[in-house]
Amino acid sequence: xxxxxxxxxxxxxxxxxxxxxxxxxxxxxxxxxxxxxxxxxxxxxxxxxxxxxxxxxxxxxxxxxxxxxxxxxxxxxxxxxxxxxxxxxxxxxxxxxxxxxxxxxxxxxxxxxxxxxxxxxxxxxxxxxxxxxxxxxxxxxxxxxxxxxxxxxxxxxxxxxxxxxxxxxxxxxxxxxxxxxxxxxxxxxxxxxxxxxxxxxxxxxxxxxxxxxxxxxxxxxxxxxxxxxxxxxxxxxxxxxxxxxxxxxxxxxxxxxxxxxxxxxxxxxxxxxxxxxxxxxxxxxxxxxxxxxxxxxxxxxxxxxxxxxxxxxxxxxxxxxxxxxxxxxxxxxxxxxxxxxxxxxxxxxxxxxxxxxxxxxxxxxxxxxxxxxxxxxxxxxxxxxxxxxxxxxxxxxxxxxxxxxxxxxxxxxxxxxxxxxxxxxxxxxxxxxxxxxxxxxxxxxxxxxxx
Amino acid sequence: xxxxxxxxxxxxxxxxxxxxxxxxxxxxxxxxxxxxxxxxxxxxxxxxxxxxxxxxxxxxxxxxxxxxxxxxxxxxxxxxxxxxxxxxxxxxxxxxxxxxxxxxxxxxxxxxxxxxxxxxxxxxxxx
Numbered sequence: 001x002x003x004x005x006x007x008x009x010x011x012x013x014x015x016x017x018x019x020x021x022x023x024x025x026x027x028x029x030x031x032x033x034x035x036x037x038x039x040x041x042x043x044x045x046x047x048x049x050x051x052x053x054x055x056x057x058x059x060x061x062x063x064x065x066x067x068x069x070x071x072x073x074x075x076x077x078x079x080x081x082x083x084x085x086x087x088x089x090x091x092x093x094x095x096x097x098x099x100x101x102x103x104x105x106x107x108x109x110x111x112x113x114x115x116x117x118x119x120x121x122x123x124x125x126x127x128x129x130x131x132x133x134x135x136x137x138x139x140x141x142x143x144x145x146x147x148x149x150x151x152x153x154x155x156x157x158x159x160x161x162x163x164x165x166x167x168x169x170x171x172x173x174x175x176x177x178x179x180x181x182x183x184x185x186x187x188x189x190x191x192x193x194x195x196x197x198x199x200x201x202x203x204x205x206x207x208x209x210x211x212x213x214x215x216x217x218x219x220x221x222x223x224x225x226x227x228x229x230x231x232x233x234x235x236x237x238x239x240x241x242x243x244x245x246x247x248x249x250x251x252x253x254x255x256x257x258x259x260x261x262x263x264x265x266x267x268x269x270x271x272x273x274x275x276x277x278x279x280x281x282x283x284x285x286x287x288x289x290x291x292x293x294x295x296x297x298x299x300x301x302x303x304x305x306x307x308x309x310x311x312x313x314x315x316x317x318x319x320x321x322x323x324x325x326x327x328x329x330x331x332x333x334x335x336x337x338x339x340x341x342x343x344x345x346x347x348x349x350x351x352x353x354x355x356x357x358x359x360x361x362x363x364x365x366x367x368x369x370x371x372x373x374x375x376x377x378x379x380x381x382x383x384x385x386x387x388x389x390x391x392x393x394x395x396x397x398x399x400x401x402x403x404x405x406x407x408x409x410x411x412x413x414x415x416x417x418x419x420x421x422x423x424x425x426x427x428x429x430x431x432x433x434x435x436x437x438x439x440x441x442x443x444x445x446x447x448x449x450x451x
Numbered sequence: 452x453x454x455x456x457x458x459x460x461x462x463x464x465x466x467x468x469x470x471x472x473x474x475x476x477x478x479x480x481x482x483x484x485x486x487x488x489x490x491x492x493x494x495x496x497x498x499x500x501x502x503x504x505x506x507x508x509x510x511x512x513x514x515x516x517x518x519x520x521x522x523x524x525x526x527x528x529x530x531x532x533x534x535x536x537x538x539x540x541x542x543x544x545x546x547x548x549x550x551x552x553x554x555x556x557x558x559x560x561x562x563x564x565x566x567x568x569x570x571x572x573x574x575x576x577x578x
Binding site: 287318 | 491493516
């Protein structure tokens with residue numbers, strides 16, 4: 001539809017049709033004190049190039065990962081996106097693919113989803129994965145309500161090392177259902193037995209753990225999983241798929257539901273979205289999985305075909321029974337993740353993971369020797385760690401950003417009361433030069449260069 | 452249509468057959484015919500309470516999903532675990548190996564008055 005503004009003639013005609021002589025008369029029944037009685041403060045129209053120039057200037061005020069060395073993570077990571085991902089994903093078949101309401105005519109779309117699901121199953125070591133959800137927060141929210149529906153219990157225990165934003169989304173979405181949430185503190189940033197097992201009990205629907213956790217630590221979770229299961233609780237893992245080239249899969253550790261953020265797989269940070277919610281579950285839970293699952297079958301002539309195998313009926317025709325209102329998936333972003341994973345292969349994924357770990361370890365060692373700086377947690381770090389800086393982390397962030405480095409995400413941003421804490425992430429794209437300048441700027445900062 | 456004698460029926464097309472103090476429950480031949488190919492049965496857990504007239508599970512066919520209503524009140528003592536792998540038994544043998552749950556009824560004599568005889572069920576389904 002074209003937008004056609006009214007001409008003065010159009011307005012006169014409309015007023016005449018209504019039976020008034022002016023716009024003022026039309027508003028006559030509204031008391032004068034209630035009216036604005038002045039023109040709206042909207043500037044005059046501008047040409048396209050003027051608008052573009054102004055917006056570009058505004059956009060240049062943003063600090064981004066192209067103009068700065070980005071050490072910020074906390075759920076969104078500056079991984080390299082191979083050009084081939086963009087080339088393949090820009091094909092019109094993928095870009096314009098709409099949600100398969102008539103699935104049988106969308107074989108290509110369905111095949112990509114099928115491949116995507118298969119890869120997520122393999123990465124997480126789980127038998128079932130859906131066609132994706134919106135982002136990790138909504139995926140966790142769905143996992144929580146699914147655990148509730150399956151166990152018919154209402155209490156959730158989650159560790160403090162679960163990303164605060166994910167927790168917030170899941171809590172908001174589940175509060176009205178009467179779900180209660182207990183947070184287990186992680187004194188050393190680690191999800192260990194001590195505080196978590198105290199909260200477990202026979203009324204707990206699920207224990208929620210993050211692996212690698214919010215602070216980048218890879219915890220040993222096998223005993224916790226066992227303990228939760230002994231109470232009949234499910235265990236929900238939040239796992240970055242990119243870490244799966246290196247570590248034991250959640251499935252092998254006994255997870256019942258695994259969710260994750262797929263942004264790290266061939267997708268950009270894009271100022272926060274669209275992202276990709278990953279969702280996998282055990283066989284027993286298949287029928288409760290939200291969203292859609294694509295399956296493979298044969299037609300009457302024995303030819304291979306893809307079908308929307310499972311879409312919980314409740315979401316369509318039995319809404320009163322529904323535990324989820326999600327009937328769709330994040331098609332293009334999931335397709336990008338599929339291309340990324342197929343381009344990297346298991347070896348490539350492992351190489352990216354190792355590169356992240358090596359860089360992280362290198363920066364950790366360097367920063368340890370700078371007076372006033374400390375690494376908050378001991379343990380094995382994947383790609384991320386909590387740094388404590390001298391003074392306020394926001395001040396440190398500003399100093400570093402002024403010198404071309406986005407130093408990390410201050411913890412206060414998540415409402416965590418740790419003014420010195422800043423979460424630092426290193427992907428495979430951080431060069432030695434960038435890491436070394438991080439270290440030298442930090443040294444300067446410590447020796448008063450910040451003043 | 453097969454409506455065997457020796458069974459009692461509900462208006463919602465379940466059957467019940469008491470043997471000793473245990474009642475088997477399933478869906479009728481008429482119901483399986485109307486539903487078509489059964490692909491999934493959601494069973495209650497053993498030990499759960501069944502209440503006459505309340506839903507105790509769902510049955511899913513290719514084109515529809517239906518609630519399963521308990522013909523009697525009591526405790527679920529057994530479920531037909533064969534159905535998880537081969538739900539189509541319900542289509543083949545709705546009154547024998549296609550049984551769904553076994554209930555130990557707590558109030559059979561009073562509740563049987565709410566159930567239909569084979570003749571009454573025949574009237575209902577041929578109407």
